[in-house]
Amino acid sequence: MSQFWKPGAEKPRLVDDEEGGVLFFSSPSGYANIERQRQRLPVYKYRTSILYLVETHATTIIVGETGSGKTTQIPQYLKEAGWADGGRVIACTQPRRLAVQSVASRVAEEMGVKLGEEVGYTIRFEDVTNTGVTMIKFLTDGVLLREMMNDPLLTKYSVIMIDEAHERSISTDILLGLLKKIQRRRPELRLIISSATIQAKSMSDFFQTSKTRRRPEGEELGPNMESAVLSVEGRGFNVQIHYVEEPVPDYLRAAVSTVLLIHEKEPMGDILVFLTGQDDIDAAVQLITEEDQNRGRKSSGLMVLPLYSGLPRSEQELVFTPTPRGKRKVVISTNIAETSITLEGVVYVVDSGFSKQRFYNPITDIENLVVAPISKASARQRTGRAGRVRPGKCYRLYTEEYFAKEMSAEGIPEIQRSNLVPCVIQLKALGIDNILGFDWPASPSSEAMVRALEVLYSLGVLDDDAKLTSPTGFQIAEIPLDPMISKMMLASGQLGCSEEMITIAATLSIQSIWVSGWGSQKELDEAKLNFAAAEGDHVSFLNVYKGFLQSGKSSQWCHKNFVNYQAMKKVLEIREQLRRTAQRIGIVLKSCERDTVASSHDGKYKTIRGSQEVYIHPSSVLFRVNPKWVLYHSLVSTDKQYMRNVISIDPSWLTEAAPHFYQHQRLKSMVH
Ligand SMILES: Nc1ncnc2c1ncn2[C@@H]1O[C@H](COP(=O)(O)OP(=O)(O)OP(=O)(O)O)[C@@H](O)[C@H]1O
Numbered sequence: 001m002s003q004f005w006k007p008g009a010e011k012p013r014l015v016d017d018e019e020g021g022v023l024f025f026s027s028p029s030g031y032a033n034i035e036r037q038r039q040r041l042p043v044y045k046y047r048t049s050i051l052y053l054v055e056t057h058a059t060t061i062i063v064g065e066t067g068s069g070k071t072t073q074i075p076q077y078l079k080e081a082g083w084a085d086g087g088r089v090i091a092c093t094q095p096r097r098l099a100v101q102s103v104a105s106r107v108a109e110e111m112g113v114k115l116g117e118e119v120g121y122t123i124r125f126e127d128v129t130n131t132g133v134t135m136i137k138f139l140t141d142g143v144l145l146r147e148m149m150n151d152p153l154l155t156k157y158s159v160i161m162i163d164e165a166h167e168r169s170i171s172t173d174i175l176l177g178l179l180k181k182i183q184r185r186r187p188e189l190r191l192i193i194s195s196a197t198i199q200a201k202s203m204s205d206f207f208q209t210s211k212t213r214r215r216p217e218g219e220e221l222g223p224n225m226e227s228a229v230l231s232v233e234g235r236g237f238n239v240q241i242h243y244v245e246e247p248v249p250d251y252l253r254a255a256v257s258t259v260l261l262i263h264e265k266e267p268m269g270d271i272l273v274f275l276t277g278q279d280d281i282d283a284a285v286q287l288i289t290e291e292d293q294n295r296g297r298k299s300s301g302l303m304v305l306p307l308y309s310g311l312p313r314s315e316q317e318l319v320f321t322p323t324p325r326g327k328r329k330v331v332i333s334t335n336i337a338e339t340s341i342t343l344e345g346v347v348y349v350v351d352s353g354f355s356k357q358r359f360y361n362p363i364t365d366i367e368n369l370v371v372a373p374i375s376k377a378s379a380r381q382r383t384g385r386a387g388r389v390r391p392g393k394c395y396r397l398y399t400e401e402y403f404a405k406e407m408s409a410e411g412i413p414e415i416q417r418s419n420l421v422p423c424v425i426q427l428k429a430l431g432i433d434n435i436l437g438f439d440w441p442a443s444p445s446s447e448a449m450v451r452a453l454e455v456l457y458s459l460g461v462l463d464d465d466a467k468l469t470s471p472t473g474f475q476i477a478e479i480p481l482d483p484m485i486s487k488m489m490l491a492s493g494q495l496g497c498s499e500e501m502i503t504i505a506a507t508l509s510i511q512s513i514w515v516s517g518w519g520s521q522k523e524l525d526e527a528k529l530n531f532a533a534a535e536g537d538h539v540s541f542l543n544v545y546k547g548f549l550q551s552g553k554s555s556q557w558c559h560k561n562f563v564n565y566q567a568m569k570k571v572l573e574i575r576e577q578l579r580r581t582a583q584r585i586g587i588v589l590k591s592c593e594r595d596t597v598a599s600s601h602d603g604k605y606k607t608i609r610g611s612q613e614v615y616i617h618p619s620s621v622l623f624r625v626n627p628k629w630v631l632y633h634s635l636v637s638t639d640k641q642y643m644r645n646v647i648s649i650d651p652s653w654l655t656e657a658a659p660h661f662y663q664h665q666r667l668k669s670m671v672h
Helices: 031-040 042-056 070-080 097-111 141-150 170-185 200-206 251-265 278-294 313-318 376-383 400-406 421-429 446-458 472-478 483-495 498-508 521-529 537-550 555-560 565-584 652-657 664-670
Strands: 005-007 059-064 089-094 119-123 126-128 136-140 157-163 190-195 228-232 239-244 270-274 302-307 328-333 346-351 354-361 366-373 392-396 604-606 613-616 630-637 641-648
Touching (some): 031 042, 031 097, 042 059, 042 070, 042 228, 059 200, 070 097, 070 136, 070 157, 070 190, 089 097, 089 141, 097 119, 141 170, 141 421, 170 190, 200 228, 251 278, 251 328, 251 346, 278 302, 278 328, 313 565, 366 630, 376 392, 421 472, 421 483, 472 483, 483 565, 498 565, 537 555, 537 565, 537 641, 555 565, 613 630
Parallel strands (some): 059 228, 089 136, 089 157, 119 136, 239 392, 270 328, 270 346, 302 328, 346 392, 613 641
Antiparallel strands (some): 005 239, 354 366, 604 613, 630 641
């Protein structure tokens, strides 16, 4: 395309291309067509072997190229072979919600059934399944973990497929440890661990350690407890990889110019760009749109769409809609489109080589989202978003040498770089008391573990013996939120303000209730001021919610007030779910009236634990108010450590709420 780019050493492969390079490009029109497509996928040749291995082995590890058909086909093979007979369910987990929804709809389409009937999905706060009817269920690994609280042996499932296991999310790791335990109690349960980029050997070793029961010589009943490994050879279509000749100084700019260059020089086909987060994605959308217009072509046919988890569902769905004739879609995404997703029109992938990753420091108790280099496994997954329905090209914004010599093979498992509070409470609720002795696929650090135990103790979730308290600990574990927020909900029941607290908890569960991208920052700030409460962001959320209800849940009202309508609809939905959970666990639903207090301060704050210097985020309604004592929901790190979603408090509330944790004298000595 230009001298800037160098083709990778990997030779382009011959494409098994009977229909002119576009095997399944246009949408399939009928069932017969879909059947033909299914049979062309590499995994189809392995159908019998897969079914045989699953029949005979407790655990089967399946490694196959991206796009070879693992996610969409294997659950269907299992169903066809009878694994969903007699009311049993085949589960397939994904690390991300978007992937769950999109593969579930694809499989429902392939099977010619309505989504939510034979094929369904469950993600947090959304259950699209029909008990007794659903045979194949896609779900996030986090949701499957939560299901274990009510059904510890996951008895309704005959086969559980842990897909994209290379991602090693916290929930995947906990699940792997727990499923290994369950297998000893339920030898009839079958596990499939699948990915395009997993180290099959270490996974197989994990399932083969002495703790699994080996089948004694001569035993005929039951599966072989040693795991089987199957490698699915072959892939969809060829993807030519290109690297930059020299390292790029600014991946955002490089991504923008690569998109424009592709648009100028390459044949039609959509482009998928991987950047890191909402900020750089919004910036890229703007730059590409502006530069495209500056080139003087009024309608060059580019449709630029962002994709990240905080985006409302309707906007996320736009990326899946067919690209109109004569147009070229450019989807600029975080790594939520990195695994499992098929975007039909995508021919070109542009990989920045970076993603936002969570890094937790247990000493300071600060969890940062940091832009960091991706692993080879991620790079391969990104490349694999092309070549699924026709040949493609992948432009890597790093050199081939960097890829070969410096990129790590796999990322660090999330459990080794995260705050462990939610993980510890879940394990405790499942009766795993010796958490350090748990059979982890990768052990978490003991500092993070101690810190999590300390937080849970401070919340009154754990007692002096580190056991879940009754009823508080068990109640908090039942609420599908961060334990700090769950504690807030629980306490609000006693304080007579649970209706308000549930609204706040629902609002904190979504990324933002404000729109971004319309008008100027000044206009947005002014709109926020209409709702600002002196106590801070949390109480301001209540004002927005109240206004929304008073408007009759109107989208025009949202538009006028810079409030995101889709986000508010989500708040209503989550709120309903939380109310039901609250009722189930005995929280009294009650509303309250409120008072206001606020005082001034110089803008710099210190955390009580760790004395870290932190500041109020400019998006907060308290940004210029600076009350003396504040409580924050989360910290983000850019040029400074910023507190997001902040509320003004009286320090005596801390000693009142957690006298076992906060000492009055210590707090007094911190006032400066
Ligand atoms: N929504 C879709 N539209 C068109 N084709 C699709 C769609 N989803 C899947 N396919 C086709 O099915 C193939 C297999 O997809 P599947 O997700 O099962 O592969 P996979 O092996 O699980 O890939 P990955 O490892 O990337 O998740 C794709 O390569 C594509 O040809």
